[in-house]
Amino acid sequence: MMEQARPLDALNRSRDKRVLVELKNNKQYIGKLKSFDIHINVVLEDVEERVSGEVTRKLGVVFIRGDTITVISTE
Amino acid sequence: MMEQARPLDALNRSRDKRVLVELKNNKQYIGKLKSFDIHINVVLEDVEERVSGEVTRKLGVVFIRGDTITVISTE
Amino acid sequence: MMEQARPLDALNRSRDKRVLVELKNNKQYIGKLKSFDIHINVVLEDVEERVSGEVTRKLGVVFIRGDTITVISTE
Amino acid sequence: MMEQARPLDALNRSRDKRVLVELKNNKQYIGKLKSFDIHINVVLEDVEERVSGEVTRKLGVVFIRGDTITVISTE
Amino acid sequence: MMEQARPLDALNRSRDKRVLVELKNNKQYIGKLKSFDIHINVVLEDVEERVSGEVTRKLGVVFIRGDTITVISTE
Amino acid sequence: MMEQARPLDALNRSRDKRVLVELKNNKQYIGKLKSFDIHINVVLEDVEERVSGEVTRKLGVVFIRGDTITVISTE
Amino acid sequence: MMEQARPLDALNRSRDKRVLVELKNNKQYIGKLKSFDIHINVVLEDVEERVSGEVTRKLGVVFIRGDTITVISTE
Numbered sequence: 449m450m451e452q453a454r455p456l457d458a459l460n461r462s463r464d465k466r467v468l469v470e471l472k473n474n475k476q477y478i479g480k481l482k483s484f485d486i487h488i489n490v491v492l493e494d495v496e497e498r499v500s501g502e503v504t505r506k507l508g509v510v511f512i513r514g515d516t517i518t519v520i521s522t523e
Numbered sequence: 524m525m526e527q528a529r530p531l532d533a534l535n536r537s538r539d540k541r542v543l544v545e546l547k548n549n550k551q552y553i554g555k556l557k558s559f560d561i562h563i564n565v566v567l568e569d570v571e572e573r574v575s576g577e578v579t580r581k582l583g584v585v586f587i588r589g590d591t592i593t594v595i596s597t598e
Numbered sequence: 599m600m601e602q603a604r605p606l607d608a609l610n611r612s613r614d615k616r617v618l619v620e621l622k623n624n625k626q627y628i629g630k631l632k633s634f635d636i637h638i639n640v641v642l643e644d645v646e647e648r649v650s651g652e653v654t655r656k657l658g659v660v661f662i663r664g665d666t667i668t669v670i671s672t673e
Numbered sequence: 674m675m676e677q678a679r680p681l682d683a684l685n686r687s688r689d690k691r692v693l694v695e696l697k698n699n700k701q702y703i704g705k706l707k708s709f710d711i712h713i714n715v716v717l718e719d720v721e722e723r724v725s726g727e728v729t730r731k732l733g734v735v736f737i738r739g740d741t742i743t744v745i746s747t748e
Numbered sequence: 749m750m751e752q753a754r755p756l757d758a759l760n761r762s763r764d765k766r767v768l769v770e771l772k773n774n775k776q777y778i779g780k781l782k783s784f785d786i787h788i789n790v791v792l793e794d795v796e797e798r799v800s801g802e803v804t805r806k807l808g809v810v811f812i813r814g815d816t817i818t819v820i821s822t823e
Numbered sequence: 824m825m826e827q828a829r830p831l832d833a834l835n836r837s838r839d840k841r842v843l844v845e846l847k848n849n850k851q852y853i854g855k856l857k858s859f860d861i862h863i864n865v866v867l868e869d870v871e872e873r874v875s876g877e878v879t880r881k882l883g884v885v886f887i888r889g890d891t892i893t894v895i896s897t898e
Numbered sequence: 899m900m901e902q903a904r905p906l907d908a909l910n911r912s913r914d915k916r917v918l919v920e921l922k923n924n925k926q927y928i929g930k931l932k933s934f935d936i937h938i939n940v941v942l943e944d945v946e947e948r949v950s951g952e953v954t955r956k957l958g959v960v961f962i963r964g965d966t967i968t969v970i971s972t973e
Contacts, residue, residue, distance in 0.1 A: 602708065605708050608708065665740065668698060669738070670738075
């Protein structure tokens with residue numbers, strides 16, 4: 449029997465790739481996905497923060513608390 | 524004795540079909556349902572984001588955090 | 599000793615009957631109750647979405663995440 | 674040693690009596706308390722919905738999700 | 749070794765005394781503390797509801813759901 | 824091997840000292856920290872409530888529900 | 899087999915370094931990271947509070963409740 453796909457598998461395939469993380473406060477963080485856990489806490493590297501499409505900051509390493517995230521997409 | 528239907532059975536029947544996921548922030552994501560878990564974290568493929576009925580973005584793979592979802596419907 | 603009634607018993611008696619589910623965002627979904635779980639995740643069939651009393655959409659099957667629900671009533 | 678009173682005891686004494694349930698969205702539901710559980714999910718019968726003191730609907734049976742409730746009082 | 753004080757000890761010392769319970773919606777309930785539990789669900793007796801300092805209702809017994817409470821003080 | 828510091832250690836060092844507790848509703852409570860638990864429920868004694876920098880009330884003992892707290896600082 | 903990186907590892911590498919903690923209420927706290935736990939409760943030392951980019955307060959030790967945090971970044 450084949451095991452069924454799980455949502456965290458998709459995040460796992462994005463490790464070390466650039467992803468776009470969107471927050472409930474509408475901020476976006478684009479960076480390389482270094483790690484995540486079951487709470488969807490996420491760590492990104494080489495990060496751009498964007499608000500309303502504008503780059504607002506460049507950041508080295510960002511820890512994002514899972515419960516503030518709405519969606520994570522590959523660019 | 525027949526086992527009673529459970530809500531996740533309905534999601535299971537929608538695997539690999541197009542579904543419409545609505546978020547608390549009123550964004551909609553329409554795409555092929557690839558996976559979900561008991562927190563209702565969801566992964567969609569070939570996704571259109573819509574806001575107020577307008578397509579705002581096309582995305583490859585989107586991970587949606589369960590606690591931001593209100594309803595999931597078949598189109 | 600008689601066992602005391604529990605809230606989920608009331609939902610159980612509404613299986614396959616039409617119910618009205620109200621959400622925190624003030625949307626209403628009227629449809630046949632197919633299943634629910636202890637998180638009050640709910641699946642309805644043959645659904646009408648209503649906003650401010652107006653029918654806004656007809657939907658086949660709708661999964662509603664429990665934590666977005668305020669009340670469920672029989673019509 | 675006397676056991677100390679617990680909040681659910683007070684709800685238990687109100688079974689089959691009319692109670693007033695108030696929600697975070699300011700709606701009020703007045704009806705006969707049929708059941709409740711540890712999440713404070715509540716079922717009322719013969720219910721009046723009131724908004725700003727006005728009766729807005731009469732309902733047979735209403736299931737109210739606990740996390741949407743602020744206070745429950747006896748009339 | 750002396751055991752360290754815990755927050756629920758303070759509530760316990762207020763049993764059968766008048767307390768002021770403040771809610772996230774800014775309502776205040778002043779009454780005799782009859783019981784509480786680890787979720788900080790609280791039952792008051794002989795209760796005055798106040799909004800903006802004005803008494804808005806007198807109530808016999810009030811069950812207050814813990815997650816709606818901000819602070820509880822002795823008058 | 825030295826054990827690593829934990830956040831509750833810092834609260835523990837503030838027992839019986841004056842702390843400033845800030846709430847999500849922007850109220851501040853300044854008082855002597857008498858107890859706290861893992862939910863960050865907190866009890867203060869000899870308390871001043873401040874709103875926008877103004878002292879609005881003096882209170883004897885205040886129980887503050889953890890999930891309403893944003894930060895706790897030493898004055 | 900190499901163990902996979904976890905988000906808390908990144909926080910661990912920032913111990914005793916200056917970090918920027920951002921809250922849901924848009925306040926920022928910049929200080930030396932002294933400790934954190936699995937709820938992402940955090941303790942900072944030698945802290946500057948900033949609102950809209952302006953330094954609003956200097957604080958010695960600040961305990962920040964995890965569920966109020968959105969992101970933590972290295973400056």
